[in-house]
Structures are given as structure tokens and as C-alpha cells.
Amino acid sequence: MADPTPIVLWHGMGDTCCLVFSLGMFKTYLEKQIPGVYVLSLRIGNSAIEDLENGYFMYPNKQVETVCDVLAKDPKLQDGFNAIGFSQGSQFLRAVVQRCGHKVGPVKNLVTIGGQHQGVYGIPHCFALQHETCDYVRKLLNYAAYYSWVQKSLVQATYWHDPLDDATYKKSSEFLADINNERKINQTYVQNLNRLDHFIMVKFENDSIVQPKETEWFGFYAPGQAEEILSLQQSELYKMDRLGLKKMDEDGKLVFLSQPGDHLRFTEEWFTENILKRYLL
Ligand SMILES: *[C@@H]1O[C@H](CO)[C@@H](O)[C@H](O)[C@H]1NC(C)=O
Ligand SMILES: *[C@@H]1O[C@H](CO)[C@@H](O)[C@H](O)[C@H]1NC(C)=O
DSSP states (O other), X not given: OOOOOOEEEEOOTTOOSOOTTTHHHHHHHHHHHSTTOOEEEOXXXXXXXXXXXXXXXXXXXXXXXXXXXXXHHOGGGTTXXXXXXXXXHHHHHHHHHHHHTTTSSOEEEEEEESOOTTOBSOOTXXXXXXSHHHHHHHHHHHHHTTSHHHHHHOGGGGGBOOGGGHHHHHHHOTTHHHHTTSSSOOHHHHHHHHTOSEEXXXXXXXXXXXXXXXXXXTOEEOTTOSSOXXXXXXXXXXXXXXXXXXXXXXXXXXXXXXXXXXXXXXXXXHHIIIIIIIIIO
């Protein structure tokens, strides 16, 4: 029997690759469920502390480039792998697929859990951290998300999406607007994303951390206000098919799953039945 398909994990903000009570535990769970599987939990930096800090302060375009390199060089991933992103790790892994999918082993399924594909507007509970960094982050975002130096030095600014000022977002968001093909259309992004077998998005119905929660399914506020939400299918991005998502949807490659409960709350049983057995085996 062939070896199981390897799995690459990218953690969320305020988390690290390997702590036993978070992603380390998830890795162990995968290894138990899929005997012999190779699981790479990405660590951004040279230590757990650096990994945590880089989740706030290392420019995502740089993080994505680093990860592209790591994946391209890993001999165990050459025949392809599945990728699972948590929270902000979701959009970062999607960026990896789009920007260097042609340079790394084929990515079969991309699973994003509580990702912010259309960015965020507001950080209600500041990712559950009552912490100085958190206040600093919130203040910076309110005042200066699109200043170039903030884009370069604060990760969350790069997926800040102000629906009241869509033009500035498109012009100045150096990460998210770029990977969503809002600034220009990069055909490499379209082609690489379309090479996936499935793009699975998990949304948390009672998410108190990601605003709006519909961003987890690629929805967002309609431009010009911050109440009415447009689903992916109602958005210009989809209708004009700038990123190829309409085609992927028509081909049955987009999978929308939802879970009751708050950010990243799911059980092993649920994951096993709905994702592992369907897409990871
Ligand atoms: C499109 O994306 C690829 C992969 O990231 C990059 O090499 C290329 O320069 C981009 N093209 C344009 C026109 O931006
Ligand atoms: C969770 O969200 C669902 C769907 O939006 C809603 O019907 C339900 O009342 C919410 N539950 C709680 C405890 O807020």
C-alpha cells in the first residue's frame, strides 16, 4: 500500500507550531488516526518564542516565501501533500498554494479552519488575548493599517479590510488584496489554486473573534458599509471570477463546512468524520 499523503499544518496568531496543548496535540491526533503519516507543523523562526512573535510581526509575504522554500526542499513532500491552516494560517497557506504551487509537490486538498479569506474588520476579542500586544495591535489597526510601514511590521494589518474604504484597501493591502487578485489579476494564482482537488473552508457560526465570521467562507461586508454581508457567490470577486473561485465552485472543488461554537472549537470526532475520512485518507 502507498504511504499516506503527508500533511502540512500552519498555526494561527498567538499560537505556535508545537505546544502540546494546541497544534502539537492536533499533530499527535493525526498521527494516531493515519498510521505512518508525515505531519509537518510549520515553525516560523528558530524557536517557539520566535514562532509566536513572528505570528504578529513577521511580514506575511516574507513568511510565505520562507515556507515555500521549506516545502520545496522537503524530500518527503515531493509527491504531494494536504495542507491545513488554522485561523490566519489559513490565508497564509492559500498564499503558498497560489504563489508557489508550481514549485512545491502538488497540494491536493487545502483545508482552512476559521480563516480570514476576505480579511477582518474589527478584532472583538483580540483573538482571546488580554495582553499588551493586543491593545497595541488594535490601536495600530484603527489608525494606520494601510501605512506602508505598518503593512511591513504588523501581520494583522496585512489582512485588515476596511469596507468603508475599499479603494484604499485594494491599493494598499500588500498581502490580502494581492492574493485575492484585487489589485491585478495574476494568472499563476488562478492556475495554482485550481490545481487543488478541494478547497475546504470551515466556518464557526458563533465565532466571537473573527469579524465578520463570513470571511471564513470568503464572504465579507458589501463595499461602503459594515452591516450587510455578501457571500462569496454574491461578490464581485466571484462574479468576475478574478481568482477562479467560480470555476472551482462549478467544478465541485469548493467545500463549505460550518460548526456551531466559537473560534476553532471543534471536536476530534467531527474532524474525523467530516474532513479526515473524506479528504485526508
Ligand atoms: C504572479 O505570481 C507569481 C508567483 O508568485 C510571480 O512570480 C509573478 O511575478 C506574478 N506576476 C505578476 C504580474 O505580478
Ligand atoms: C450560534 O449561531 C447560530 C447560527 O448563526 C445561531 O442560530 C445560534 O443561536 C448561536 N448560538 C449561540 C449560543 O449564540
